[in-house]
Amino acid sequence: MNQTQNSGAPDVVLIGAGIMSATLGTVLKELEPSLHLTIFETLEDCAQESSQAWNNAGTGHAANCELNYTPQHADGSVDISEALKVNTEFDLSRQVWSYLIRKGAVPDPRAFIHPCPHMSFVWGRDNVDFLRKRFEAMSSCHCYHGMEYSENRAKIAEWTPLIMDGRGDDEPFAATRIVTGTDVDYGALTHLLIKHLSAPRFSAL
Numbered sequence: 001m002n003q004t005q006n007s008g009a010p011d012v013v014l015i016g017a018g019i020m021s022a023t024l025g026t027v028l029k030e031l032e033p034s035l036h037l038t039i040f041e042t043l044e045d046c047a048q049e050s051s052q053a054w055n056n057a058g059t060g061h062a063a064n065c066e067l068n069y070t071p072q073h074a075d076g077s078v079d080i081s082e083a084l085k086v087n088t089e090f091d092l093s094r095q096v097w098s099y100l101i102r103k104g105a106v107p108d109p110r111a112f113i114h115p116c117p118h119m120s121f122v123w124g125r126d127n128v129d130f131l132r133k134r135f136e137a138m139s140s141c142h143c144y145h146g147m148e149y150s151e152n153r154a155k156i157a158e159w160t161p162l163i164m165d166g167r168g169d170d171e172p173f174a175a176t177r178i179v180t181g182t183d184v185d186y187g188a189l190t191h192l193l194i195k196h197l198s199a200p201r202f203s204a205l
């Protein structure tokens with residue numbers, strides 16, 4: 001795949017046409033529209049590997065529900081610093097996408113981003129204690145405003161009926177939910193950005 005607009009040597013060569021090259025290429029072209037950009041891809045199309053929608057969760061960027069972003073220390077405290085960093089970076093991504101939508105480079109945000117509640121569900125006393133502490137730490141920060149926590153069967157069943165269907169009460173369980181989560185299709189976004197970069201007359205806002 002060659003995005004170079006003339007036959008001269010490219011100013012920038014990007015290897016692999018996933019979301020990273022698509023994003024870096026887009027940002028570079030916004031900063032310097034005259035750049036000649038070449039993207040090499042071994043597969044027949046862009047976004048066939050990690051960026052393809054079936055190959056990533058499409059939620060991790062917000063660090064709402066991924067428990068591995070909030071480790072528990074030996075003293076029992078829950079460290080949310082990594083989650084905050086990831087969540088803040090996602091806000092920057094959203095600002096870039098908003099800009100691209102406003103200028104018409106990406107025609108319709110519904111092609112790649114959708115509202116989707118993010119939930120974490122745990123069972124067992126230790127895990128419930130962890131999730132409650134995690135919730136207390138996260139919900140005190142504005143990034144996680146509106147996050148909900150419950151150990152109540154009826155409430156969790158309302159949020160996620162299938163997970164509770166047939167589940168006994170022999171061990172405690174808990175869940176958090178944040179309704180402002182999003183599902184991002186990075187494969188679709190890669191296609192949109194590469195299409196924009198491939199446009200015959202690329203123009204900055």
Ligand SMILES: Cc1cc2nc3c(=O)[nH]c(=O)nc-3n(C[C@H](O)[C@H](O)[C@H](O)COP(=O)(O)OP(=O)(O)OC[C@H]3O[C@@H](n4cnc5c(N)ncnc54)[C@H](O)[C@@H]3O)c2cc1C
Pocket residue numbers: 015016017018019020021040041042043046047048049050051052055056057058059060061186
């Ligand atoms: C299970 C899982 C869940 C995830 N969940 C999330 C999530 O919820 N949110 C999130 O933001 N991220 C998530 N990620 C991470 C995200 O999917 C990746 O960080 C992202 O897709 C990486 O993009 P990329 O462009 O670097 O890689 P890719 O999309 O894999 O693109 C690399 C491209 O390079 C090509 N290539 C490789 N070698 C060469 C070569 N020598 N020459 C030419 N082309 C080459 C490949 O064919 C491929 O097309 C998840 C990842 C996994 C595995």
